[in-house]
Amino acid sequence: MSKVRIYTLAKDLSVDNQKLLEILDSLGVSYKSVSSTLDEDTVDAIKGILAEESAATPSAPTDSQAASQTPAESTAAPQLQSAPPTPHHKDDVTAPTSNSVPSTAAQAASGQVSSAVAVQEAPPVQAPEIPHRAPVVTIMGHVDHGKTSLLDYIRKTKVAAKEAGGITQHVGAFEAQTSKGRIVFIDTPGHEAFTTIRARGANVADIAIIVVAADDSIMPQTREAIAHAQAAKVPLIVAINKIDLPQADVERVKTDLTSVNLVPEEYGGDTVVVPVSAKTGEGVEDLLEYISLTAELEDLRADPKGEFSGVVIESKVDKQSGVLATVMVQQGTVNVGDFLVVGETYGKIKALMDSAGNRIKSAGPSTPVQVLGFSEAPVSGDKVASASNEHTAREKVSVRVDTRRTVEEARQKRKLSLEEMMGPLNEVREVNLILRADTQGSVEAIQGILAKRETPEVHLNVMLAGIGAPTEGDVLLASTAEATILCFSVVPSGAVKKVADQKEVDLKSFRIIYELIDEVDRLIKGNIEPVFEEKYLGRAEVRMLIKHPKSGTIAGSYITDGSFKRNAKAKVTRGKQVVYEGTIVGLKRFKDDVREVQKGFECGINLDWNDVMEGDIIEASEMVEVPQA
Template sequence: MAKVRIYQLARELGMESAELMELLDTMGVEYKSHASTLDAETAEAVKEIVREQRGLEEQRKAEEARKALPHRAPVVAVMGHVDHGKTTLLDYLRKTRVAEREAGGITQHIGAFDVHVGDKRIVFIDTPGHEAFTTIRERGARAADIAIIMVAADDGVMPQTREAIAHAKAAGIPMIFAINKIDLPQANVDRVMQDLMREGFVPEAYGGDAIVVPISAKTGQGVDELLEMLLLVAELEDLRADPEAEPKGVIIESKLDKRAGVLATILVQEGTLRIGDHVVAGEVWGRIRAMMNADGVRLEEAGPSTAVQVLGFSELPTAGDVLEWVPDEAAAKEISEERKEERKRREEEEAERRRVRSMADLLRQMQEGQQKEINLILRADTQGSLEAIKGILAKEETDEVKINVMLAAVGAPTEGDILLASTANAAILSFGVNPAGSVKKAAEKKGVLLKSFRVIYDLIDEVRVMVKGQVEPTYREEVIGHAEVRAIFKLPKGGNVAGCMVTDGKIVRNAEIRVLRGGEEVWRGRIESLKRFKDDVREVAAGYECGLKLAGFDAFEEGDVLEAIQVVEVTEV
């Protein structure tokens, strides 16, 4: 780049000359006037600074615009081990008797409802287990802002508690731990605190930063404090949304009602959804004909962080599908058809691409995703085995590659593990336990690497392969042989072939060649053909003659030395 005058550079950057000269002053660049010239290096440095300043300015404006938006209510998911009181808490909050009506106290459907704390509002999503929560995230949506992890005071941290923690971690949302059933005589809050510390969560009461609230979902003791903590975390998260934006949300649940037809529960996340709006969710379109909230009140519109049940979809939308506003029915139908066709085209390719047949396939997927973290789900026959495996794995981490154990639990791998692994690109490794046939089929279908081991160190070796596959390899050049040009033969169709004698090592067909003349390199490239007499060969050893044709060079001279080089990976010891 040639020299450029200050006023010319200012015009190119869309600035006033005076503004640019102020910048030059701060850089310590000397000049006489706006007609002074800048060298290419200085001009490029100025452009870089201006680009950086404008980028920061755009970020600042974007943040200012976000700060100008109104706050929205936090959306909370309640998760935990079966019978640890999830449904009882939700029942207490919405003042209904759902828990008594449901078989065994286990939630069997998804619901969403509001809880008012003073002038604040909290939206609770009731997901049956972690599968629905993960399915929503698997489809690219994020429904919840905060997770409440329920832990029974008389039971402690259990396998499904760990699963709930793993799912919340994978979703990247903050967690609040609710120690439930403190009204029971056998309740032991301190033991649960110890359990949580073993999982890596140090409660605030013990000097850590994990928010832990003891409650009784049955009597309501501590529930007000839990709600206050939710609002505090929501304030720190600074949740905002634009009610004037195009409506957008996520499908929480859908069902076919005998009288009403297709009903879908929608969590509105952006904009305001109104009666008469046309929407698309996945491959399904609809026109909103009616909306009602959890209390059965009909609504004309629903803003951000509002859960509503709507009537108007042509078919059942899938839980987890993102809902988008479209201008009219024609656009809705067109988008729906396009997505159906795209799915059909993609299904066969996707099934083949995602099927992980080996460790090499998983490593390829990780490298394609630029992943420098190995996500693992560990299953073992005993807690002792798990601790031993985790202890050894901790030593296998490198500065470049982190081993992230998302879930470590006793027992055989489950279909819930497969779902988690598929969303987090994780491998499931089990020791001393075998997965059921249905789990193996689910792993194959989802493209999840699922392997079982009987020897701990076989499992560790498998992880070492994964770690090695994530480290950027180091290469070095290795000279493998030399050949001297003894004669030059012209080809009938043009070009020359070098008649050579291999003086040491060997010349290999796929090697790189350096042409040396008087000790100086005159060309470097690949071999086009390597022959002995008239036969193509893969390599020629020392003491034998050969004919060499190079790709892109034929100006040989007698006495030239051809040096064969191979690039080899340096193995770290």
């Protein structure tokens, strides 16, 4: 028997993929995904477990068996039926048979079944589970590698033919009824639009398809698309398109994928790679199968009865209709007549249209709809919420305006803590970088240097490395991923610098490689958890006490050793006992506040403690960072 893929075996055995993965976990069998293969012994073991579970599940008695039962047997029957059922997928709902409830009621009425048994027989009331929703898929890749053509084949429409030069010029979302169920595809003009949406705090896509031409392999925009998809942390599938061409080289593409850290499953990695042809349709069914499998593992769910929420995919102003916004419904249901709040404005839905241009009255989760009713064109990525009436909509807008102003004011005032600047302590930190250089040789050399400078505490993650000056897309990616852009022997344009300033992105250019390395070292050092130690400063003897109406008790002291600093740590010793540990909140020389007092001088020491006494000894210390190699 040849090896079989997990999802194929699940289909043959009529069990869901998740069930099969649970069995593999119990057997201690390792796998990367549902497309991993299993050997004959493992398949036999799985079949044995399923057979045992099936044999252990009691079957319900037939009508004839129930009729021939004695009263004692019929009394015991409900107890047998209440035995634990065979585990089902979370979507399965086990309903009682049509004859089970009437027969139980009849038995209870005739006295054959006690009231306790009758109650036990009643089906338990369970809260309904949130149903699965259709996956939302975005297709990205290098220009003219066949993204839209592939989408056209799936949805059986000819969008590319209507576009100038056959290249997509706008963002659109379309539903496709496939053999694997409903799938929603987002067709974008590029990965930058995808990241623009994400930059505004909205994740729309559940799965990213990276299209790579079999005759062209990995190109600069392919690398950028991969970086954007990885930054969004969504499952990624590679579709190798144009395999129908004579010059197609699928194996070359698979090998090249390893250079961008995408190792195909055939090579021992966990990246799903599917060869397809948007022209002939070869492999498209396999791609849809993988999308469905990935969606199943992601367990995508949404409540159509919950509170509505959505995201703006695109918007435009039509000369006749007015503002039209394409919204992806993510939760709940949107209806004609509803009030929607987007950004700091609101509107009432006058009309809804589906992806085919048909007017509809409502739309549920994972449904793209065109909304007519906004007074202003919302921005791609804006989150959309519903309101019960116009008054509520106005209140929501008012709260958003107030919140924005409060955040802006707080941002100007507050100082970031160490943890906010560096992330949680005691864990490996990741420094995201985007590299741009003049030649491929320079890029590879810099990457080699970076690999050697990583530390156990800091991981250098090169999200994107390419030739040429940085683009606005690079800045956008850096903004959403909190990355630093490092340029070697290339100069960003004025427009890119301006966007970097607006987005508060660190964009630095270098002509000398050692200066770039020094900058990387600074980034690493800034992300290493600092080590502090207590450093002794000095000692003072309390000779008199001064009562101050505002400051409390001030210790008139003489510095016998070292020096004292304001805000230093203080330890007060009385005899051999430490009576206080705290902070020096103030130092005075005569009537003046001072920062530091040296040995041999008298001063007033103000502690955040009023029980100091004459004769006490005060020791001062401070925490200093220990230099690290």
